[in-house]
Amino acid sequence: MNSSTACFDDYNNGHDMEDSRYKWQQIYLHWISAAVIFWGLFTGFYAAFAKPDPFIANWIGFINVSATTLFIPFFILRSWFFFRYGKPTVSKKMKGHQLAYTVHVLIYINILIVMVSGVLMMERPINVFNIIQFSQPLTDAVLTHQFNLVHKFSCMILGVLVFGHVAAVLYHECLGRLVMRRMWRA
Template sequence: MSINYSRRRVLLHWVSAAIILWALVSGFYVAFNPVSASTEQWIGSLNVSLTTLFIPFFVWRACLFFGALEARGTASSFTQWLALAVHTLIYLVIGIVLVTGVLMMKSAISVFGIVHIPQPLGDPALIELANTVHTLSCVVLAMLVALHLCAVLWHEFSGRRVVRRMSFAKPAGTIQSAQR
C-alpha cells in the first residue's frame, strides 16, 4: 500500500520533526551535561515557547492522521498493521509529552515573552508527577523516533522510497492523488 501525502501533511511532518528533534536533543543535552545556568534557562525558555506553539499544529496533524485512517480502512498485512500501531503510539506519546510538559511548569508559561499562560497546577506533588511522566515519556519518544528513523532507512535501502513520499518533490502523477 503506497500512500501519497499532501503538501500540508508533508509540511506538518517536517515542522513536527524539527521541533521534536530539537526539543529532545537539547533537553537531554541540558539534563545530562554540565551547562551554565544561562544556557539551561535559554534552552528551557526556547523549548517551552516552541512546544507550546507546536500544540495546535500537533492537534491539526493528529486530526489529519486519524482522519486519513478512516479513509484508508484497515491494514491488510501484519507489517502494515505494525507500522500503523507504531505511528499511533508515536502520536500518543507526543501527546503525553506535550500535556505533561505543560502540567509540570512551576510558574506561568511564557511564549517568547509575548503571551503568558497561567501555571496549570499548584500542587507540588502533581507537578512532580507530571515532571516524572514527562521525563519517562521523552525517553520513550526518543526510542520511538530512533525506531522510526531505522524503519525509514530499512525501507529506503530495500527499494521502497518512503522519503520521496514524505517530501515536496512528488513523482509525476501523484500530485492530484495526494489529497490527504
C-alpha cells in the same frame, strides 16, 4: 522479481502518484513536528544529562517551552489529518502496514503525553517568547513534580520511538523501498 521491492509492486504497476503521497498538509505538519520534536529531544536531553552552564540551560528551557507551546495546535491539526486521512493507498497495501500504523499511533499517544505532562509540570507561568504568558495549570508542588517525572519518562520513550522510526525509514530506503518519496512534494 526482487523480493526487497515486492511490497511496492502495486506502486510500480499503475498507482498514480497521488495515491502514493500524503496530503501536502500532512507533509508540512510532519516536517514541522520533526523539527520541533528533534530540537526538543536533543536540547532537552542535553540540558538534563550534560549539565550545561545555567544560562544555557535556562535558554534551552525558554526556547523549548515556547516552541512546544506553539506546537500544540499544529500537533492537534496533524493528529486530525492522521486519523482522518491516514496513509497513502500504497502504504496500506505494504507488508507490515499494521505494525507501522500501530507504531505511529504509539508515537502520537506518546507525544500527547509529553505535551500534557510538559504543561502540567510547569511551576511558573508558561512564557511564549516573551509575547504571551499563560498561568501554570497546577500550583501543587507534589503534582507538578509527579508530572515532571511522567514528562521525563515519556521523553525517553519518545526518543526510543523516534529512533526506531528513523531506523525503520533508513532500513526501507536501503532495501529500495523509497518510503521518503511520499513525504516530499515533487
